[in-house]
Amino acid sequence: MSRIKEKFNQLKSKKETALISYIMTGYPSEKATLSAVRGLIQGGADIIELGFPFSDPIADGPTIQMASTESLNNGTKIDNFFSIVKKIRKESNIPLVLMTYTNILYNQTYLKFISRAKQAGIDGLILPDMSIEESNEYVKAAKKIGMDTIFLVSPNTEKDRLEQIIKSTSGFLYMVAVFGTTGVQTKIHKYTLDALKNTKIAAKGKIPVGVGFGVSTEKDVQKYVSSGADAVIVGSANIKIIENTPANKIQTRIAIFTKKLKNKTR
Amino acid sequence: MKIGIPKNGRFGEFGGKYIPETLAPAIEELEKNYLKIRNDKNFKKELGRLLIDYAGRPTPIYFARNLTKTIGGAKIYLKREDLLHGGAHKINNTLGQALLAKRMGKKRIIAETGAGQHGVATAMACASLGLKAEIYMGYVDTLRQKQNVFRMELLGAKVHAVKSGSMTLKDAINEAMRDWITNVDSTYYLLGSAVGPHPYPLMVRDFQKVIGIEIKKQMKKIPSVVIACVGGGSNAIGTFYPLIDTNAKIIGIEAGGKGVKTKLHSAPLTAGKKGVLHGMMTYLMQDEDGQISETHSISAGLDYPGVGPEHAYLKDKNRVEYKAVTDDEAINAFLILTRTEGIIPALESAHAIAHAIKISKKMKKTESIVVTLSGRGDKDIDIVKEYLAKNVKNKRKV
Numbered sequence: 001m002s003r004i005k006e007k008f009n010q011l012k013s014k015k016e017t018a019l020i021s022y023i024m025t026g027y028p029s030e031k032a033t034l035s036a037v038r039g040l041i042q043g044g045a046d047i048i049e050l051g052f053p054f055s056d057p058i059a060d061g062p063t064i065q066m067a068s069t070e071s072l073n074n075g076t077k078i079d080n081f082f083s084i085v086k087k088i089r090k091e092s093n094i095p096l097v098l099m100t101y102t103n104i105l106y107n108q109t110y111l112k113f114i115s116r117a118k119q120a121g122i123d124g125l126i127l128p129d130m131s132i133e134e135s136n137e138y139v140k141a142a143k144k145i146g147m148d149t150i151f152l153v154s155p156n157t158e159k160d161r162l163e164q165i166i167k168s169t170s171g172f173l174y175m176v177a178v179f180g181t182t183g184v185q186t187k188i189h190k191y192t193l194d195a196l197k198n199t200k201i202a203a204k205g206k207i208p209v210g211v212g213f214g215v216s217t218e219k220d221v222q223k224y225v226s227s228g229a230d231a232v233i234v235g236s237a238n239i240k241i242i243e244n245t246p247a248n249k250i251q252t253r254i255a256i257f258t259k260k261l262k263n264k265t266r
Numbered sequence: 267m268k269i270g271i272p273k274n275g276r277f278g279e280f281g282g283k284y285i286p287e288t289l290a291p292a293i294e295e296l297e298k299n300y301l302k303i304r305n306d307k308n309f310k311k312e313l314g315r316l317l318i319d320y321a322g323r324p325t326p327i328y329f330a331r332n333l334t335k336t337i338g339g340a341k342i343y344l345k346r347e348d349l350l351h352g353g354a355h356k357i358n359n360t361l362g363q364a365l366l367a368k369r370m371g372k373k374r375i376i377a378e379t380g381a382g383q384h385g386v387a388t389a390m391a392c393a394s395l396g397l398k399a400e401i402y403m404g405y406v407d408t409l410r411q412k413q414n415v416f417r418m419e420l421l422g423a424k425v426h427a428v429k430s431g432s433m434t435l436k437d438a439i440n441e442a443m444r445d446w447i448t449n450v451d452s453t454y455y456l457l458g459s460a461v462g463p464h465p466y467p468l469m470v471r472d473f474q475k476v477i478g479i480e481i482k483k484q485m486k487k488i489p490s491v492v493i494a495c496v497g498g499g500s501n502a503i504g505t506f507y508p509l510i511d512t513n514a515k516i517i518g519i520e521a522g523g524k525g526v527k528t529k530l531h532s533a534p535l536t537a538g539k540k541g542v543l544h545g546m547m548t549y550l551m552q553d554e555d556g557q558i559s560e561t562h563s564i565s566a567g568l569d570y571p572g573v574g575p576e577h578a579y580l581k582d583k584n585r586v587e588y589k590a591v592t593d594d595e596a597i598n599a600f601l602i603l604t605r606t607e608g609i610i611p612a613l614e615s616a617h618a619i620a621h622a623i624k625i626s627k628k629m630k631k632t633e634s635i636v637v638t639l640s641g642r643g644d645k646d647i648d649i650v651k652e653y654l655a656k657n658v659k660n661k662r663k664v
Contacts, residue, residue, distance in 0.1 A: 059447070102542040130284065154287040181444050
C-alpha cells in the first residue's frame with residue numbers, strides 16, 4: 001500500500017481530515033526547506049507537498065510564482081531536489097508529494113523521471129497542466145513504478161469528465177476550490193461547497209478528496225472539514241510565513257502555524 | 267501530404283491540450299463552437315466582408331524589381347501583408363476570433379502580445395465589433411514597442427505590463443492564461459499565434475491561410491521557393507498551408523539572435539528540444555532540467571522559446587525547411603529592402619527577406635521566390651536607429 005493510502009486509512013480510523021502542507025523547494029534556500037519540513041512534521045502535517053520550481057507556472061498566483069523564481073535564481077536543480085527528498089526520508093516516513101509542471105517530467109521522459117522520484121522517496125505527483133486527455137503515457141509510467149497520480153478537478157468539471165479523471169487518480173483527488181490561481185484570498189463560495197459535494201459523490205468513497213487553492217486560515221480549514229473534505233491543502237500561506245521569517249525561526253513558526261491548522265482537522 | 271483538422275488535437279505527435287483543469291470546459295466549448303462555425307456560410311460571409319472592407323484584403327503580390335536586380339538571381343516577390351489595416355497580418359486572425367467570440371456571447375476579450383502587433387489588431391477588431399479588450403504585454407516589450415502600447419490604449423484597450431519571468435511574450439501568455447483561469451466564464455482568450463492548446467493552432471492557421479490561398483491565385487505559376495518568418499508561426503503557417511501539397515520549396519525562418527551557437531536566440535526548431543509549454547507539445551528552448559530558457563531576438567515578435575505544433579510536425583516530416591537568421595543579417599536586409607524598394611519591413615519580416623537575399627543569388631533568373639512581408643517596420647525604427655548607432659561606435663573602436 002502506498003504511504004499516502006496508508007495515511008488516509010489511519011486518519012479515517014481516527015476520524016480526522018488530512019492536512020496537506022505545501023512548500024517550495026529551494027525557497028529561499030535548501031536549508032530553509034529542510035527547516036520548514038521539520039516544522040511541518042512537528043506541527044502535525046499529514047502529507048507534505050514539495051513544489052519543484054518551473055520557469056512558467058501558469059496555475060500559480062503571485063506568491064508561488066515569486067518563490068519559484070527565487071528558487072530558480074538560487075540555482076535549484078532537479079538533482080538538488082532529489083537529494084533534499086533523500087535527506088527528508090532519512091528523518092521521516094511522512095508521505096511526500098511532488099508538485100511541478102509537465103515539462104519537468106517530459107524533459108527526462110515520464111518513466112525515467114518517475115523512477116528517479118520514487119527512488120528518492122516521493123510518493124505521488126501533482127501536475128497542474130497535465131490534462132486527462134494527454135495523460136496516458138504518464139499514468140502508465142506511474143502505475144508501472146508505483147507512483148500515485150494526483151489529478152486536479154475544478155468546480156466547473158462536468159460529471160462525465162470527473163468520473164474519467166477519478167479513474168486515473170490515485171492517492172487523493174485534488175479539488176481546486178476557486179476559479180483562479182494558487183494563493184488568491186477569497187471568501188468560501190457556495191459553488192465550491194456544491195462542487196465538493198458532487199466530487200465526493202463521484203469519488204464514491206474510493207478516493208479521498210482534498211481541497212486546495214486559497215485555503216489559508218484556520219477558519220478556511222474548519223469550513224472545508226465540516227463540509228466533508230477528506231483533506232485540506234495549504235500552500236501560499238506557508239510561503240508567506242517563510243518569506244517573512246528569519247532562517248533560524250522558520251521551523252518554529254511553521255510548526256506553530258501548522259499545529260493551529262491541524263487542530264481544526266481533528 | 268494532407269493535414270486538415272488535427273486528430274485528437276495533434277499534428278503527428280505535436281500539439282495536444284496540456285491545460286489546467288479549470289480551462290478544460292472553456293477549451294471544449296471553444297472547440298465545439300469553432301468546429302461548427304468553421305463551415306458556417308454566414309460566418310464566412312461576414313468575416314469575408316470584414317477582411318475586404320475593414321482589413322483591406324486581398325493584399326497585393328509585388329515583384330521587387332529593384333531588389334531582384336540588386337541581388338541578381340531568382341525573381342523576388344513580396345506578399346504585402348504589411349499593407350493590411352494595422353500594418354500586419356495579425357488582423358486576419360483577430361477579426362475571425364473576435365467574430366467567433368461575439369457569436370459565443372463573450373464580451374470580454376483578453377490577448378497577449380509581443381511586438382504589440384497582435385495587441386493592436388485585437389484592439390482594432392474589438393473596437394469595431396464592440397467588445398472590451400485587455401492586452402497582456404511583457405514589460406520589456408512595452409518599453410521597446412512604446413508606440414504600439416499607446417496605439418492599443420487609443421483604441422480603447424487596457425494594457426497590462428507583465429513583470430514576471432523574462433518580461434516578454436512567453437510571460438505575457440502565462441499571465442493571459444492566469445487571467446483566463448480566473449475569469450473563465452466571461453472571457454474569451456484571443457491567442458495571436460499558431461500556438462497554445464488545441465484548437466488554437468488550427469483556428470489561427472485557418473484564419474491566416476488566406477495569405478497562401480491568395481499567393482497561389484496571384485502567382486502565374488507555383489513559386490520555386492516560399493519564405494516566411496517564424497516566431498510562434500502564424501504568418502508562416504498561413505503562407506505555407508495552402509502550398510504544402512504543391513512542389514514549392516518551403517522555408518521558415520527563425521530568429522537566430524546573436525547566433526544559434528550562442529544561447530542568445532529564439533530558434534527552437536533549429537536548436538531546441540521537444541517539450542510541453544503553453545498547452546502544447548512542441549520544440550522548445552529549454553535547459554537540461556526542462557526550465558524554459560530566456561530567448562533573444564532583435565524583433566520582439568519572434569522572441570519566443572516555442573513554436574506552433576504544426577511547424578514542429580512539418581519539420582519532422584521534412585516538408586518545410588527551418589533556418590535561422592541573425593540580428594545582424596535581419597538589420598542588413600531591413601536596410602536593403604528599405605533603400606532598394608522604399609518599403610520599410612517589420613524586423614520580423616526582415617528575417618525572411620534576409621534569407622531570400624541569401625539564396626536568390628544561387629538561383630536561376632527563371633525561378634521565383636515569394637516572401638511574406640508579414641508587417642511594416644514603422645514600429646521598429648527606434649530599435650534600428652539604436653542598433654546602427656551602437657554598431658558605428660563598435661566599428662570606431664576597432
